[in-house]
Amino acid sequence: MKKKIAVIGAGLTGSIIARKFAEKGYKVDLYEKRSHIAGNCFDNKEFNSFTHKYGPHLFHTSNERVMEFLKNFSDFVPYPHKVNAFIDGQFVPIPFSLASLKITHPEFLQKRIVQKLLGEYKFGSQITIFKLLDSVDKDLKNLGEYIYDKVFLGYSSKQWGVKNPLDLDKGVLNRIPVRINNDTNYFNDKYQFLPKDGYTSLVKNILKHPKINIFLNRNVQIELNSITSSCESIKINHKNYLHAFFTGMIDELFAFSMGELEYRSLFFKKSEAIFSPSTRPSLQLNYPNNYNFTRIIDYGFISKTLGFKPLKSRLVTEYPGRFDRKSEIFNQAFYPLFTSKAKDKYNKYKLKLKSVSKVITVCGRLGTYRYLDMDDAIAAAFAVVDNSILIK
Ligand SMILES: Cc1cc2nc3c(=O)[nH]c(=O)nc-3n(C[C@H](O)[C@H](O)[C@H](O)COP(=O)(O)OP(=O)(O)OC[C@H]3O[C@@H](n4cnc5c(N)ncnc54)[C@H](O)[C@@H]3O)c2cc1C
The missing domain is CATH 3.40.50.720 (NAD(P)-binding Rossmann-like Domain)
Known part of the structure; x- marks a missing residue:
């Protein structure tokens, strides 16, 4: 044959x-x-930017073989991804780090907590939320509970459709570390890029x-x-x-x-706005608390990364729901x-x-x-x- x-x-x-x-x-x-x-990486051009139809796709890797392969099919522009969470009326960098602590806690407490954190962990290391929750020190335990309540609880409950995210596989919450430094980048990987002409063009070339x-x-x-x-x-x-x-x-x-x-699905609600980094400080804005959506994506940041001066942005608000192939809105299987x-x-x-x-x-x-x-x-x-x- x-x-x-x-x-x-x-x-x-x-x-x-x-x-x-x-x-x-x-x-x-x-x-x-x-x-x-291009599957879920499919994108199309809007306002000198790329909108990702099935949720934002930010490429990051430390795998040399993967990077070497992809370079044959696209040029790439560096893009260090940033995420901020809207907590008690302010935007706070995620993963939670010492930079986040400076925004959320009063100065006297910051100093004490930093001292205790550095007494236990090396500067530059990252730990899981469980380490803080299990801490015997009262201040560190309180910090763990604060981060869990304000950053993890609401977001994970909405995302996974559960009352208590601690019932989920530990790996889910461990994906987002707590950082013992001031790094406000979302990923740690060596390569953090966006394909210059978008993902669909990259796949077309493959x-x-x-x-x-x-x-x-x-x-x-x-x-x-x-x-x-x-x-x-x-x-x-x-x-x-x-x-x-x-x-x-x-x-x-x-x-x-x-x-x-079983899968979780997403509904993407589109709108547009003037590009305004002072109002929306990053491409990804998480809303862990008080709203029934999880995040707002501002695709103007991709336009900026590609070297344009964006005036308008495509905004997409994400609402999670249970996947159901017969549903009108939650009929795409996204997360197992x-x-x-x-x-x-x-x-x-x-x-x-x-x-x-x-x-x-x-x-x-x-x-x-x-x-x-x-x-x-x-x-x-x-x-x-x-x-x-x-x-x-
Ligand atoms: C909301 C969201 C955000 C993400 N963000 C990131 C990110 O920021 N960074 C990152 O690295 N990764 C991200 N990912 C992961 C990324 O989407 C996956 O790694 C990638 O899509 C995997 O590719 P795949 O080909 O395995 O699956 P898919 O992209 O799902 O492709 C499978 C394809 O098979 C087709 N298909 C299925 N069944 C049939 C059939 N019976 N007949 C014909 N065709 C069929 C589907 O239509 C689809 O096009 C994200 C994923 C989601 C859901």
Whole structure:
């Protein structure tokens, strides 16, 4: 049989797998159910900026292989991401750091807390919120409770739809550290960039290869029942392929035979405003308390990063909700729910994959039911290709 494979989903994962196999001489048919490529990184140009249709995407990595690969397909502009949270009428830098403490606490208390923090932790280190909450020192424990109540509690409750965020997997809250320094950058990674011409253009360039054919608006459903462990090929859209790489939802692939996996979704409400960094100090403004939305994104900051002097901004307010494929507003699966029940269900689906693994590989953010940053998704796509039975 000819060296021909199918890739389902034209997000970063699918696009990179398509490119790598095309470079190895395979003909690749890439199917995407949406009307566009680039998956959740899709962006379009507005007011000399890029608006990210499915929420703001800020690229950051310390992975050299990922960066070297991407440089072939786009120029990049440095963008150190900043986040501020609106707390008691003021904007406070997030992650919470000594710079945040200067805004939220009176001077006499700041000095005492800083002294105690530096007595326990090295300047420049970062700790989890749990370290402070578990502290035996009263001031440090109070600080932990303050940060938990003002920064974590409301935001995580809204984002994950839970009353008590402490019931979530600890990893969720550990993603945002407390910093023992004055660093107001959101990420620590070596590379923090935005693609100069946007993510869609970056993905378009990845897919520019004579061996890749792209089919948009094709919702692929695979007939798994007809696949046995002796099958040498897989049929998709009446065509035979040596192998299919599926980057969609794993429960959908199995027709929800063991129930639906739970996700959180988002509703994006658009508005526009005069670009005003003195009123809105960063691209991302978190509203942990008092509102039913979680954050406002000001895309004027991308325009500024690209070297323009923005007059107007696209603003997008994010409202989280429970994913429901039949809902009019929460019908996109964005974040897998991190509970042990959800993990167990996913593992059952994963087990079922074994019998069809000769002709189908399930991967990507939705396929592996994991929150993957873009660089992790890219690195995971490299690994899928490196470990593929087609290559070995
Ligand atoms: C709100 C939000 C903000 C984020 N912000 C950041 C950030 O700031 N920095 C960062 O590094 N990462 C961020 N990410 C993560 C980033 O979006 C992912 O790393 C990336 O999208 C993973 O790519 P993927 O190809 O695995 O998945 P996706 O981008 O979801 O692509 C999967 C594609 O498969 C298609 N598909 C699914 N099923 C089928 C089917 N049956 N037939 C055909 N096509 C199908 C889908 O339509 C989709 O286009 C964010 C994610 C979200 C949700």
